[in-house]
Amino acid sequence: MAPGLPTAMDRPHFIGIGGAGMSGIAKILAQRGAKVAGSDAKDSATADALRALGATVHIGHAAGHLADDASCVVVSSAIREDNPELVRAAELGIPVVHRSDALAALMDGLRPIAVAGTHGKTTTTSMLAVSLTELGREPSYAIGGDLDAPGSNALHGAGEIFVAEADESDRSFHKYAPEVAIILNVELDHHANYASMEEIHESFGTFVGRIVPGGTLVISADHEGARELTRRLDGSVRTVTYGEAADADVRVLSVVPQGLRSEVTVELDGDRLTFTVSVPGKHYALNAVAALAAGAALGVPAAELAPALAAYTGVKRRLQLKGEEAGVQVIDSYAHHPTEMTADLEAMRAAAGDGRILVLFQPHLFSRTRELGTEMGQALALADASVVLDIYPAREDPVPGVTSELIIDAARAAGADVTAVHDKADAPAVIAGMAKPGDLVLTMGAGDVTDLGPHILDRLSK
Structure with a gap:
């Protein structure tokens, strides 16, 4: 059993293993030495990528897919209570673990960057994963989309940094304890779980409260929902704002379109940095600046991280x-x-x-x-x-x-x-x-x- 593998997850069974979030956790566990199994509604390239790592992937859901010696069953909020494998787990007394708890366990002992926000999480997480890899930092990461090939949404790296997408949709991001948290924007969405902006702000506030002592919040200075959240904070967490706003700590001075690329100039700690983002539009340029600010908060020199961000060439979809x-x-x-x-x-x-x-x-x-x-x-x-x-x-x-x-x-x-x-x-x-x-x-x-x-x-x- 590889170091860092929680004992309770040495033989996990994933219901819905082919999903973006679930497959990433399954992949990291397999790379850490776990005996991974699971099921999904249909076969896919992601299922094949998991099989290549030694995982057993069943197609369709049936009680018989769950091995009697499974150490836990991992589920997402999308799995219904009448799922036959979940029913079978209850009969066998096998613990059921939400995917957010599984991801939190994987980050334990590392230096997590958790990327939150109503939009842009996957892109920003990907930018950090690619640029830190480019710098030889060998990060672990769990992303809600594939970088360049099916199954490339997660990796167990040898370095100390773990970059993870933090999902607010079901409040599962309350489980994480990041050293650096990014909040890209705060808007009303996921109406089945949130009735008002007040509930959204309370939920993001809880997420901020999970930042470890001495950690940093990186948050948009441009987005009104994010600014309102910043106003509500009690000042106990070091906060770094970024954006085009005049009062931003990391200020975006210009975003110059260059076809399907953008040239971005920022001012950070009194220095000007100009770098290229290999995706179009101001929205994605600001995601890159959030990634830059988060990396700097973790101690990665901004002058090194800025050019490394150009290595990011997009994520599927x-x-x-x-x-x-x-x-x-x-x-x-x-x-x-x-x-x-x-x-x-x-x-x-x-x-x-x-x-x-x-x-x-x-x-x-x-x-x-x-x-x-x-x-x-x-x-x-x-x-x-x-x-x-x-x-x-x-x-x-x-x-x-x-x-x-x-x-x-x-x-x-x-x-x-x-x-x-x-x-x-x-x-x-x-x-x-x-x-x-x-x-x-x-x-x-x-x-x-x-x-x-x-x-x-x-x-x-x-």
Whole structure:
């Protein structure tokens, strides 16, 4: 058993092992020497990556998949109580561990950086993981998306730093005790778990209270929700603000677009640093500055970390170029909240030149659409034309009266050109038929709209 492997997790069984968060923890445990097993609804490249590390991955959920000698069963908040493997665990008396507790145990004894915020967590965590690796720091990391290949969302590194994405959606980020915490922004989202901004602020406040003595909070000076959170703090935690605001501790002086890249100049501790971020748009440039400030707070020289950030070239689904056919580029965007949608569309507008921006949008969750459908429609008005699919339910049951029409009506009221497509299989032909040479096509949303990119490229090639 490798050092740092919690005894209770030496034979873990993961229900939903192929998920972004779950697979990362399973991967690190396997790399530390655990006998990992689990199940997922369907086979995937991520499942294959886990098998390559020695994990046993079952397809489908059945009581028989759970070994009698499993030391624990790891679950996420998406796993329902009637899952047959979870029921079997109760019968056998096997402890059930939430994935946040498992991740917290993996960070124990290391120097954690926990990245929180309503948007940008995956990108910022990835930037830190890549740049620290580039500097030879050999960090461990757990990310909510793949860097460059399926299964690359996590790694057990030999260094002392552990970079982790901290999820606020179910309050699981309350389990972590980071040396450095990043809060990128604070907005109302995850409406099934939070009823108001007051609850959101209370939850993020609890997260800040988990920072270890002597640790640092790195928080946006630009985002009003983050500024309000900063005002509420009692001053017991060292706080470093970053952004374009005049009072920011790490001040962004300029972000200069360079096609699908940006040149960023910041002032930190009286020094000016200029570096390149290999993704477009101010939103991503600010993520890089947050990463820079967090690394500096942990003692990594900013003058070394800034150029290393250029090694980050993107993460899957975050403005990821899927290909080009007939002069049309197809780009995948994970954006599913209006703020994210706006940021990605503005970044693409700066990169598109004279070309048009066409969006194939799939709303994610009935609860989010109910609360933010109007704002989603307004964001789509930034595109030249959009195709909107039916809502991707994920873990939710349908809500009467909540459909994509809420978004479509709002978009049209804002002057947008919007087409509704109810059969997902028809969407590639529809949007490919709209595209002309020089256009950018975005597949946008947190659901399975990402799978349509290759089909759009195929249609464009004919």
